[in-house]
Amino acid sequence: MRYLGIKPKTPRIAVFDFTCCEGCELQFANKEETLPAFLAAVEIVNFREISSERRDDYEIAFIEGSISRDDEVVRLEGVRKKAKVLVALGTCACFGGVNRMKNAYDLDAANKQVYGDRPKPTLPVRAVREVVPVDLQIPGCPVSKAEVERIVQHLVLGVPYNFPAYPVCVECKQRYNVCLWDKGLPCLGPIALAGCDAPCPSAGLGCYGCRGPAPDPNLRELYETARKHGISDAEIQERLHFFGGFEGLS
């Protein structure tokens, strides 16, 4: 890949998966129209889901998933030592994701319900930054490939990436959607971080805040709006807890 005859640096990247569905790393292979250009901009040296090549000389490690077992902690610490830059990829890595809802239950009882009298080792779910230092967080369930492409361009060029300073509502308006609140449907669009291009409200599904909060989220006003539409505080709280991104805010 050259622009004006200048060959940019091609960073060596690796992708590692922990407690998750592997849907975020799958986005690396999606958006087929720009896939060859994306793959040419990086050198993939370790990406278990799509390649049997395994090298340890990566500069940027993308981590998908939350951390929920001792061996995952050891593996993650090993990656952190080798990587110059460690990126938390997706909502599970950034906040714990839906997996975090497990923490509200007694883990022994959970084990008994699923595995009977043969329990499996498990820990309360943690986000990656609760285990090792993280250099960059890319939220989303799943991540937006378009945003990942923008961020990787910034990584290639060594230019800082700024996430939007506004909520999902802004991007939703740009798509000429009728506000779901006006249809009586709850939506976290007013307080959730933009950058996804509002796929959920555009499809008729109120935002669940998978990307976590926008800067300075006005929760009080959100609860007020919800009450006006006959939606209880409990229902809003359930939504805020769904992806784990609003921990400590609700």
Place this chain on the structure above:
Amino acid sequence: MKLNVQIDVHHLTRVEGHGNIRVRIEDGIVQQAAWDVVETPRYFEVMLKGKHYSSAGLLTARICGICSIGHCLASVRASEAAFGVHIPDLASKLRLLAKHGETLQSHVLHLFFLAAPDFLALPSALPLLEANPKVVHLAQRLKGLGNAICDVVAGRTTHPLCIQVGGMTRRPDSATLLDLRSRLLTALDDLKATVDLFKTFQIPDFVRETEFVSLKGVDSYPWIGGDLVSTDGVLKPEREYTSMTNEWVDDNNTTKWCKVSRESMAVGALARFNNNHHLLLPEAQAVASALGLSHVCHNPFMNNVAQLVECVQVALDCLRLIDDIVAAPADAPVSVPVEPKAGDGVGAVEVPRGILYHHYTYGDDGRVVEADCVIPTTQNNKNIHDDIHALVRQFAPRNGMTDDKLELLCSMLVRAYDPCISCSVH
């Protein structure tokens, strides 16, 4: 005869999730031949407790990053069965179209990016970008089309948005659907090129008699709901799915194991083919014949071929569905109002890797009291384990066999099942 073999594959590559292969032969005796699933459990059945029916499908979609549409469909079907909700015909067609899009993208992902590199002696599909870009572009077009169908109909490929209890949130506009239709016609040529490519692949000659379980089609190749059937002659209604799975816990695996009439069982494209080959469209049957697939096939490596046959089947069926959807009246409903009530319901859906079951019990308030999800790869894991044992016994004595060759064969065997390991543990 290879008298001593030691294979230790930690976190097998080019599969979804984390599993290990361990083989040990000492003095010509197979001491160990194992497929161990070590994925971390997420306890979805526990997290489902107390969830409102409107979010159960959103949560369970997150079980799987590849077949999230399938999970969402099984989930809403279970809820609709519990509430006695019947969705409009147009919604059923939209759901099947979204499902076909997922089947296409998932099968193409597996065939080109996960399975094909072994047959081309490559570590991944990435070197093909330089060496044979035509093949990559072929895969890219087909997978892109599958994803586009999902985006248009379900709102998104990974973790869909439009599939809700009671139907769909919206109907895609006809112009967009007709654009997909013209791309599907091109895809039929791309699939022909894919068949030609797969004709050049040497499929390992391995057979182990297996019980194959799938939905039983009545007048068409089955995808969503209906009776359950096995090649050993077991027939059960959808509601009695547990008698077709019989899950139990193994000490070395975080996945459960399943069986019906034998010690293990298999689901997936090959199982669907073995039980429903007569319901395939003639073009899909022709592809099966051209690639040497005939029923009942007991070679698990032929699951790759069965997936390709299904790509042709769903591409053609998408054309029919799009014609039907475009022809539906402008005011045809895509959803019905939902009144939750106490009760339970089962949803069985054939997702890319095999039959998937969701079973929910609801309280009067429309919240889940109890949930059970039985995943296709969960049903396959014991069969993979047993296959590895048989494979090793069959191939280790062959002339010129080495540890590396045997390891590759074992890895290819696991990959042929296209396992979704994190899904199987959930």
